[in-house]
Amino acid sequence: MLTLKKMESQTPGKIFNNSKITKIISLRKGRTKIGARYVVAKTSTPDLYYGKAPVYDTSILVLKRKPGAVKVPLKNLRISQAYVKVACSCPYFTFWGCEVPLYKSDAADIFYSNGKDPNIRNPAQRRWVCKHLLVLFKKCAFEGL
Numbered sequence: 408m409l410t411l412k413k414m415e416s417q418t419p420g421k422i423f424n425n426s427k428i429t430k431i432i433s434l435r436k437g438r439t440k441i442g443a444r445y446v447v448a449k450t451s452t453p454d455l456y457y458g459k460a461p462v463y464d465t466s467i468l469v470l471k472r473k474p475g476a477v478k479v480p481l482k483n484l485r486i487s488q489a490y491v492k493v494a495c496s497c498p499y500f501t502f503w504g505c506e507v508p509l510y511k512s513d514a515a516d517i518f519y520s521n522g523k524d525p526n527i528r529n530p531a532q533r534r535w536v537c538k539h540l541l542v543l544f545k546k547c548a549f550e551g552l
């Protein structure tokens with residue numbers, strides 16, 4: 408299981424740079440039947456070369472309280488204090504080796520990728536995330552979610 412902080416710490420610096428022009432187009436917040444918080448966003452980054460701005464589905468789901476976090480009911484647990492599961496429909500998350508290493512740490516489901524080890528683009532299986540998730544992490548912290 409992983410926290411957002413852990414994923415951020417393994418994400419390459421260039422992805423943080425790329426995230427600077429990424430925007431959240433819409434944000435939906437909710438809770439599962441057991442009260443766990445989730446956020447689902449439409450995110451987009453203008454492609455300066457092609458002049459397009461594809462839109463992706465980016466999400467975070469709270470799984471459980473991380474060890475050492477303040478003991479609060481699940482419904483009051485902040486995303487930063489929790490182990491989470493993440494997903495993004497963008498090509499980076501799918502094809503650059505995000506999903507499988509995160510899946511092996513119970514921090515993602517195999518949903519967008521083919522589930523094979525990213526032997527070429529992430530052979531060390533670092534648990535990194537895409538720019539869309541970085542922006543969504545920041546938004547959640549800003550909103551106190």
Ligand SMILES: [Zn+2]
Nearest residue numbers: 495497537539
């Ligand atoms: Zn993404």
